[in-house]
Amino acid sequence: MADAPRPGGRATAHIPGTRTPEHNGAAPGHGGTARHRAVAGPGAAPSGSRTPQGTGAPQRTRTVPGWLWSLPPVAALALVFLYPLALVVQQSFSPENGGGAFDAYASVFRSHSFREALGTTVWLAAGATVGCLVLGFVLALIIAFVPFPGAKAVSKFIDVFLSFPSFLITLALLFIYGTVGMANGLWTDVSGSAEGPFHFLTTPWGVLLAEITYFTPFVMRPLLAAFSQLDTAQLEVASSLGAKPARIVRRVILPEALPALAAGGSLVLVMCLNEFGIVLFTGAKDVTTLPMLVYGKAILESDYSAACVVAVVNIAISVGLFGLYRVVGKRAGA
Amino acid sequence: MSGIRFEGVSVEYGGNTVLDRLDLTVEPGEVMALLGPSGSGKTTALRAVAGFVRPAAGRVLIGGRDVTALPPHKRGIGMVVQQYALFPHMRVEDNVAFGLKAQKAPKAEMAGRVAEALEMTGMAAYAKRHPRELSGGQQQRVAIARALAIRPGVLLLDEPLSALDAQLRSGMLAELARLHRELPDVSILYVTHDQVEALTLADRIAVMDRARLQDCGTPQELYRAPRTEFTASFVGNANLLPVTVAEAGALFAGRALELDRGRAVPGAHATLCVRPHLLGLGAGPNALSGTITEVQWRGSTHRLYVDVEGHRIKADLPELRETPALGDHVTLHFEPRDAVLLAAGVSDG
Numbered sequence: 001m002a003d004a005p006r007p008g009g010r011a012t013a014h015i016p017g018t019r020t021p022e023h024n025g026a027a028p029g030h031g032g033t034a035r036h037r038a039v040a041g042p043g044a045a046p047s048g049s050r051t052p053q054g055t056g057a058p059q060r061t062r063t064v065p066g067w068l069w070s071l072p073p074v075a076a077l078a079l080v081f082l083y084p085l086a087l088v089v090q091q092s093f094s095p096e097n098g099g100g101a102f103d104a105y106a107s108v109f110r111s112h113s114f115r116e117a118l119g120t121t122v123w124l125a126a127g128a129t130v131g132c133l134v135l136g137f138v139l140a141l142i143i144a145f146v147p148f149p150g151a152k153a154v155s156k157f158i159d160v161f162l163s164f165p166s167f168l169i170t171l172a173l174l175f176i177y178g179t180v181g182m183a184n185g186l187w188t189d190v191s192g193s194a195e196g197p198f199h200f201l202t203t204p205w206g207v208l209l210a211e212i213t214y215f216t217p218f219v220m221r222p223l224l225a226a227f228s229q230l231d232t233a234q235l236e237v238a239s240s241l242g243a244k245p246a247r248i249v250r251r252v253i254l255p256e257a258l259p260a261l262a263a264g265g266s267l268v269l270v271m272c273l274n275e276f277g278i279v280l281f282t283g284a285k286d287v288t289t290l291p292m293l294v295y296g297k298a299i300l301e302s303d304y305s306a307a308c309v310v311a312v313v314n315i316a317i318s319v320g321l322f323g324l325y326r327v328v329g330k331r332a333g334a
Numbered sequence: 335m336s337g338i339r340f341e342g343v344s345v346e347y348g349g350n351t352v353l354d355r356l357d358l359t360v361e362p363g364e365v366m367a368l369l370g371p372s373g374s375g376k377t378t379a380l381r382a383v384a385g386f387v388r389p390a391a392g393r394v395l396i397g398g399r400d401v402t403a404l405p406p407h408k409r410g411i412g413m414v415v416q417q418y419a420l421f422p423h424m425r426v427e428d429n430v431a432f433g434l435k436a437q438k439a440p441k442a443e444m445a446g447r448v449a450e451a452l453e454m455t456g457m458a459a460y461a462k463r464h465p466r467e468l469s470g471g472q473q474q475r476v477a478i479a480r481a482l483a484i485r486p487g488v489l490l491l492d493e494p495l496s497a498l499d500a501q502l503r504s505g506m507l508a509e510l511a512r513l514h515r516e517l518p519d520v521s522i523l524y525v526t527h528d529q530v531e532a533l534t535l536a537d538r539i540a541v542m543d544r545a546r547l548q549d550c551g552t553p554q555e556l557y558r559a560p561r562t563e564f565t566a567s568f569v570g571n572a573n574l575l576p577v578t579v580a581e582a583g584a585l586f587a588g589r590a591l592e593l594d595r596g597r598a599v600p601g602a603h604a605t606l607c608v609r610p611h612l613l614g615l616g617a618g619p620n621a622l623s624g625t626i627t628e629v630q631w632r633g634s635t636h637r638l639y640v641d642v643e644g645h646r647i648k649a650d651l652p653e654l655r656e657t658p659a660l661g662d663h664v665t666l667h668f669e670p671r672d673a674v675l676l677a678a679g680v681s682d683g
Contacts, residue, residue, distance in 0.1 A: 233419035237477075239406040240384050240413040241433030241484055251432070255423040 085315075092308035104305040114293065114310065121289040121314075124204060125272035128211035132268045133261060135212060136219030141249065143220075144227035145235070155224060161217045169214040170281035177201045202284040210278045215271060219264035226260035227253070266325035270318050290314040336397025336487030337362040337521050338383055343392035345378050353378045354545040355392065362397075362487075365514055365522040367532035369569070370542035376525045379542070380490050383523060385409050396488055407436070412481030412520075416493040418473040420465040426452070426476050427461040433484035451483040452476075454513065471502045478513070491524045495531060507534055529569050533557065541565045559674055566607040566676065573613075573647050575606040576678065584675065587643035591620045592670040598677070605676040608668050610637070613649040618667030622647065626662045640664060 093101040108114050143151050176182050177198045184196025200206050230253065238248045276291040288296070290310055298307035338360040345353035353375040360366040368376035381387045382394055385406035393402045401409050412433075420429050430448045439447065452458040455475040465473055474494060481489060494510075495503045511534070514522060526532055532539045533553045541549040541556065541564065549556060549565040560566035563574055577584035579602045583593045586606065598604050624642035631653075638649045638658065649666050658664065 231417065231419055233415045233417060234421060236384070236386055236406070237413055237415060237419045237480075238421075238432065238436070240409070240411050240490075241436055241480070242407050242410065243432070243436035244407050247436055252421055255421075 088308045088311050088315075091304055092312045095305045104309050108306050108309040113288065117288045117290050117293040117310070118313070120204065120287060121273060121291075124207055124211065124287075124289060125269055125275075127208050128215060128272045129265055129269040131208065131212040132216045132219045133265050136216045136223060136264065137254075137257070137261065139216070140220045140223035140227060141253070144224055145253075158217045158220055158224070162221065164214075165277065166214050166275065167277040167281045170210045170278045173201060173206070173210050173213070174281070174283075177206075201282055202286075204284065204287050206282045207279055207284055207287050210282055211272055211275060214278060215268045218268050218271070219261070222260040222264045223257055226257050230256055262325070266321060270321050270325075273318055273321070274314065290317075337364070338366075338488055338523060339393075339395040339398075340379065340382070341393040341395065343379070343382055343389045343394060345375075345382060345387050346390045347378075347387075351545055353382065353389075356547055358540055358547060358550065360521050360523055362521055363518050364537045365524060365535055367524045367526060367536035367539045368542055369526060369529060369532040369539050370548075371527060371568070373544075374542040375545040376527075376542045377492060378545075380492055380523055380525045383409075383488070384411055384413055384490055410484070410486055410488075412484060412486035412489040414474070414477045414481050414489070414491045414494045416496050418465070418470075418477045418497070420473055420476055420480070422465055424464075425461070426457065426463050426465070426468070429465065429476055430480045430483045432480060437484060447483055447485075451479040454482060454516065455479040455509075470498055471506060474498065474506065475509075478510075482513075482517070487520065489520050489522045491522060493526055494524075496526075496528070503531075507531060511535055533569070539569070541568060543568070560607060560676070563605050563607075563676055563678075566605075566674070570609055571648070572607045572609050574676075575608065575645060575647075577604055577606045577675070578602070579604050579675070583670070586622075587645065589622070591673070593673055593675060594671040598675060603678045605678050607674040607676055608672065610648040611635075611650040612672040613647070613651070613666045613668050615649070615651055615654075615664065615666060617665055619670060620673070621665050621667045623663065623665045626658055626660055626664055629658055629660065631657065638664070640666060642666075 092104060095104045142148075143155055174181060178184070178201055179196070179199070181196075181198070183198050187196040187198075188194065200209075234252055235248055238252050239245075243251070274291055275289070276295070279287055279289050279292050280295075291314065294307045294310045294314065297303045297310060338358075340356045340358045343353060343356045344351060356375070356379055358366070358379075368379055370376045378387060382389055383396070385401065385404060389402060393400050395401065396409060396411070421432065424432070427448050430451050431444055434444050434447060448461075449458065452461055455478050457472065457475045457479055460468060460472060460476070465476065468476065474497070478494070491510075495506050498506060507530075514520070514535075524532070524535060536553060538550060538552055539556055540547055541562075543564050549561050551561075556565055556569050560569065560572070566572040567574060575586050577586045577591065579585075579598045579600050580590060581600050583591045584604065584606060585591070591606070593606075622640075622642045624640040624647065626638055627641050627646065628639035630637040632650075634653055635650045636652075636654045636657070638651065640647045640649060647666065
């Protein structure tokens with residue numbers, strides 16, 4: 001905006017003066033500025049005419065101060081969210097068997113299981129996010145720009161897909177690739193062997209597949225919205241100038257999709273970090289993510305302090321990423 | 335040197351024929367305007383040249399080469415559209431360089447050709463700006479520079495001035511005429527619904543209506559001697575009077591009219607085309623009397639609507655000293671050489 005071709009734009013500060021020309025007449029010493037205002041007038045006038053409503057005193061007919069209205073939502077939020085959150089944080093600082101406030105943190109951070117869970121969580125979330133971005137971008141491109149019958153229906157289905165619970169996808173994958181699933185069943189029927197070849201579902205790769213399958217639509221939704229805003233004339237002009245489809249995707253579509261990719265990608269990253277249902281339902285015993293560790297510590301080992309420490313770490317990562325997303329998103333103009 | 339040639343080009347869309355057997359040749363270096371109302375097929379014809387629609391029948395040739403089956407990026411065409419369609423995340427210079435990069439022009443040449451194109455459109459000072467920092471007129475200049483940078487043999491302009499306000503439009507019109515003089519080898523297909531743009535800029539005008547080519551000729555031919563009722567009314571908004579051809583002239587509402595041109599078989603029904611500005615006030619040859627139903631003051635002229643035996647006749651007269659009143663009885667007349675006799679069409683103008 002700073003270098004927009006608006007000669008009058010910088011004169012906005014003088015606007016109140018332009019609205020009251022009689023004052024300028026009464027103060028001859030300011031004649032020079034008055035002329036300056038008159039010159040700046042045409043460019044600045046539109047914003048000037050808006051200011052009186054903006055800065056003028058609002059009509060005081062309400063007797064209840066405005067901030068009172070914020071109390072009910074804040075109270076509800078505090079009761080159901082902030083208070084339990086505070087309890088979790090407090091618990092993480094008060095080990096059950098006594099000791100210093102940071103003892104639980106020290107022991108959790110030292111433990112091998114925590115470090116492994118942290119690593120698994122991060123690489124699974126990052127991997128799933130990259131997978132979702134690539135797959136989502138390609139699928140959204142096809143749905144938005146390749147005319148095929150039923151493209152609208154597919155686009156609508158993606159909205160429905162977003163409402164599915166995450167374990168449903170895992171369940172579906174279990175039916176197909178599980179130890180007693182269709183794929184393995186077909187294999188044992190055909191080959192006569194006792195066991196099928198598909199065991200990846202209980203490995204981290206199975207979790208990755210399930211997460212990519214489930215979270216890809218979360219990337220596609222903002223992408224499809226961005227693509228529908230894209231002026232198709234741009235694509236046509238690009239191709240008339242000699243650009244092949246791959247170049248158009250790379251140089252025209254991708255740059256304009258970046259904010260949507262950033263939005264969808266960071267959403268998926270945060271959701272993957274906190275994903276519990278998918279990991280649980282794949283039955284991958286060796287795949288321990290942070291939420292699984294919280295569950296294990298709290299429910300199976302009854303070690304609430306340790307569980308709360310892991311939870312606090314998980315929350316910190318999520319909130320940190322969300323903050324980063326907001327900063328990046330704002331810069332990208334999303 | 336490459337012209338454009340349509341050979342029986344038909345385009346269908348969802349079962350409708352949106353372009354019906356178009357035969358048209360744009361000579362190398364010629365500006366051809368495709369003029370018509372919306373839905374007349376003019377934009378479809380342009381899109382067939384660009385390669386965005388595949389004709390159901392016929393061939394499109396560019397520079398004698400059949401391009402009907404060629405994808406758009408292999409046709410080497412410059413294109414400018416109504417809403418500019420600049421790439422918003424690229425600076426002006428990158429927008430202009432886009433085609434050169436896509437066509438893998440030598441790096442050493444690139445900067446020079448971008449500068450040349452920007453110079454030609456008067457946008458050299460804005461090379462580092464982003465499109466959103468430019469006004470509509472400036473954006474359209476960049477769009478033109480981008481199209482010219484690849485040095486196309488054929489330039490397609492799709493309503494390039496329609497998004498600009500009236501004052502800018504006349505300036506850009508002069509600019510386009512100058513560009514054409516500077517690039518005499520480039521064939522230009524100019525789609526517009528604005529007859530002023532077509533009359534000003536085009537070497538020839540192809541008038542389109544309802545998916546068909548109605549008429550084609552130089553602006554003077556179409557204006558002075560239109561061949562169809564549609565051309566007569568769309569270009570110059572002529573009066574169309576149903577007449578019966580007589581031995582010498584024609585009969586209109588029981589009056590004998592004297593005519594110079596376009597004699598047809600006596601007794602046949604025909605349409606007489608008279609331009610509003612060629613009608614004079616007062617007695618004279620071919621006098622038509624009636625009552626005024628509407629008066630519009632247009633600055634330098636008065637537009638009168640006169641009811642003559644149930645026919646509404648438009649007359650543009652140099653500004654009258656005394657504004658005539660509604661219901662006044664007036665007489666209009668026109669010179670025999672100023673009227674054109676057309677074969678009666680289906681539509682009754």
